[in-house]
Amino acid sequence: MFNFQSESQYFVPMLQVLVTLGLVPIISYLRYLYLARAFACPAFPAAKPAIAKHTNNSLKVFMPLTFVCFAFGIAVAWQAQSNQSELFNWDNQAGLMVLFFIAAIPILHIALKQKQLYAILLQYTDTIRTASLKPIKWYQLLSPSLVLAVVAAQLLFVSTVFYFKQHPFPGFAGYANLLGALLLNGVFITTLFTIYRSNQFKAIKLPEHRQAIKSKLLDVNLVIWLIALLNLSLTLWISGTQWVEYKLLVQSLYLQFVIVTMAYTLTLPASVIKAADQP
Structure with a gap:
């Protein structure tokens, strides 16, 4: 069996x-x-x-x-x-x-x-590149729904830590879990800022195309951030319940998701590629 x-x-x-x-x-x-x-x-x-x-x-x-x-x-x-x-x-x-x-x-x-x-x-x-008449702000490149989802995941994780602080299980690290979440948040915030400030796409002439590329990369990182937070919460719930045997599977699926998402970013938005075929 x-x-x-x-x-x-x-x-x-x-x-x-x-x-x-x-x-x-x-x-x-x-x-x-x-x-x-x-x-x-x-x-x-x-x-x-x-x-x-x-x-x-x-x-x-x-x-x-x-x-x-x-x-x-x-x-x-x-x-x-x-x-x-x-x-x-x-x-x-x-x-x-x-x-x-x-x-x-x-x-x-x-x-x-x-x-x-x-x-x-x-x-x-060519050395002539167009620029937006009105500079776009960083928050305009972010998906509001993804930002709200990340905030909700933060609240869920904090609530989970507080719950298991009252109902601890063997090996529970207490409020130290919140420190881990802060470090995770710092990594993703730094990544988002780096993408926003990046000049890697200078070869892309139109500003709206450069913005579309950055917006896609920012959204992908928001999704990874969201899944990372949900994974932290799920891991605590698995450890605190009778489902410990699923812990390895959950960790592996999360790591697979991150690798697949990394591969997904290795292209440009469809609108940018489509525009390349137009005279």
């Missing part, structure tokens, strides 16, 4: 490896190629040879890098399953985090290549 609690510690890591180290890197590279071919080439015809050379060189590094990361992840998950041990003969939850950081390597490589692609396009951009 299948026992979820005993079997999940083996199939959950394997699922995470297949998704984050197998499927997602392929999707991220395809989205990067789509960006180069559907936007960069039509918008910058003179840059086509440089773009083709850049994408070909990217593939030469990306494929072996992804293969090594994937093979390592499969070996770790298979070794744990074969020996009926925890990941890295250490700890499953910590092991999932290690696999998460390994899965981020191919995504970060593509992000770096994307940044280099924008630098190439900048060399073929």
Whole structure:
């Protein structure tokens, strides 16, 4: 008979490896190629040879890098399953985090290549760039519904901590959980500010297109922030109830969501790409 609690510690890591180290890197590279071919080439015809050379060189590094990361992840998950041990003969939850950081390597490589692609396009951009007559404020780029959802998730987490302060479970860290949430908030606020101030998209001529790109990136980070807060609350509720066997699955699904979302950002808004095909 299948026992979820005993079997999940083996199939959950394997699922995470297949998704984050197998499927997602392929999707991220395809989205990067789509960006180069559907936007960069039509918008910058003179840059086509440089773009083709850049994408070909990217593939030469990306494929072996992804293969090594994937093979390592499969070996770790298979070794744990074969020996009926925890990941890295250490700890499953910590092991999932290690696999998460390994899965981020191919995504970060593509992000770096994307940044280099924008630098190439900048060399073929005329020096005249249009600007908005009225500078847009940072809060105008944010989705109000997502901001409200993040605020609600903050209140939910604080309420959860206060509840378990009155009904503690073994291992509950008390109000120290709030400090962890503050650190998490600091990371995301810094990320949002960095995106808003970024000049990475100088090659994009129209200001409304640059704003659309930043708005998309800001919204994606708001979604990740929201899910991170909900994950913190859910983890506390799982630990404080009889559903502890689902803790590993919830953590893995969250990490998979983050990696998939990172890959999703490796392209431009549809409106910007569509405009590249128009004369």
